[in-house]
Amino acid sequence: MSRRDPVFGWWDAPPFIGELVQSLSDRGRALFGLSSPPVQNRDLIGLAEMILSRRGEVSGAILAEAFLEAYRQATAPERDAFMRALLDRFGPNPEALQAAAAAYQAEPTAPNIARLHEAAEPRRQELFRRINFAKHGTANLVEMREHLMDMLGRHPELQPVDLDFCHLFSSWFNRGFLMLRSIDWTTPANILEALIRYEAVHDIDGWEDLRRRLAPEDRRCFGFFHPQLEDEPLIFVEVALTDHLASSVDALLARDRQPLDVQQATTAVFYSISNCQRGLTGISLGNFLIKQVVNDLKRDLPKLENFVTLSPIPGFGTWLRGESRFQDSEDIRDEKKRLVARLEGDWASAGEQELDQIRRAMLPLGAHYLLNVRRPNGRPADPVARFHLGNGAQVERLNFLGDRSPKGMHQSYGLMVNYRYRLGEIEKNHEAYAENGHIAAMPALRKLAQPVSQEVF
DSSP states (O other), X not given: OOSSOGGGOOSSOOTHHHHHHHHXXXXXXXXXXXXXXOTTOOOHXXXXXXXXXOOOHHHHHHHHHHHHHHXXXXXXXXXXXXXXXXXHTSSOOHHHHHHHHHHXXXXXXXXXXXXXXXXXSOHHHHHHHHHTTSTTHHHHHHHHHHHHHHXXXXXXXXXXXXXXXXXXXXXXXXXXXXXXXXXXXXXXXXHHHHHHHHOOSSOOOHHHHHHHXXXXXXXXXXXXXXXXXXXXXXXEEEEEEESSOOOOHHHHTOTTXXXXXXXXXXXXXEEEEEEOOGGGTTSOXXXXXXXXXXXXXXXXXXXXXXXXXXXXXXXXXHHHTTOSSOOOOHHHHHHHHHHHHHHSSSOTTSOHHHHXXXXXXXXXXXXXXXXXXXXXXXXXXXXXXXXXXXXXXXXXXXXXXXXXXXXXXXXXXXXEEEEEOOTTTHHHHHHHHXXXXXXXXXXHHHHHTSOOOSOOO
């Protein structure tokens, strides 16, 4: 029996499955006269060919473990060479593909479609599946993709290999295999350490800072886990329960704040969402997480009416400084230059009147950036905006000086945004965004995004 609520998954998963696999692997090594994986052979390409040549699952698992041990010991040039071999030697068989295509053109039957599909699949996909037989194979493949991602900038021709990783990971990490777990101050220490290590939005300054985020009654944290990655979170979200629409992360994380009685809470504020596995970049996890957490919070706390984020705007500072590739009209460029000139120096501690001038200049530009500045594909320039809008949220409100941390001041001059998840409108917003790029936003924000009519400096 698990020590945790089974709704959120098991901390103490039954060990017999892993023990059974290990036992079979140990017996297989004995059968083949191997006391341990043959790690002295670092010929990664040769080991990969051996893996594909075997049909037995036990011998395949032994070879997969030998390959992974060799890969762990391999030098960076050896790993690079293997990644290039995945492209050149482990793609589809050209002769088989041509024959299958010719057969389909001559007779487009269901069996010939199946043969064509089989012939078109790169050999490396089957290699990845067989490497996954090894103990911790999934985790090692995720790490292997990280190595590939490090190479892509120098070797963009390896993109097809990356697409094959993504193809398999999108199946292995689909919602049906993910376990949602509630994380609190009583959660095992290794998982809490992972939160400190992976927090990507608002740094966690040690155990005491983490305790302030997890222990109080008005704080929640949820994460997705996968059976093959044991106690390594894939993604987690931190939630503050409040009685208002939060405008400042500094206030949410203040050391001296007074916890709220959860019975008085009307609003759930998602103030940090962090992906933990770089090798799963591009695999959709966060959209499932947000929707599941909203449903669970609503179930447990029926009085909650508002589900909002307090989100950074990581691309705003780059755009405002003119460091991005996005083209702006002349009047917008002039407004940006005037504002950036004023932001030089220690402006955040200026007097109230001066801060009001900066606020009146910054908010229209922030609204314009979120609603009007688009990538070539028509999607918003800001990555966090793309995430929440794609999930069906709407842009609710901008918050001046919502994040005064050095990171927040650099990436957006302290500007933050609330995205709201209206339960009855999520699907409609998602469909409108997916079909034509429409951004759901409050009318006041749309009006704010219009060109500035007068100079404030």
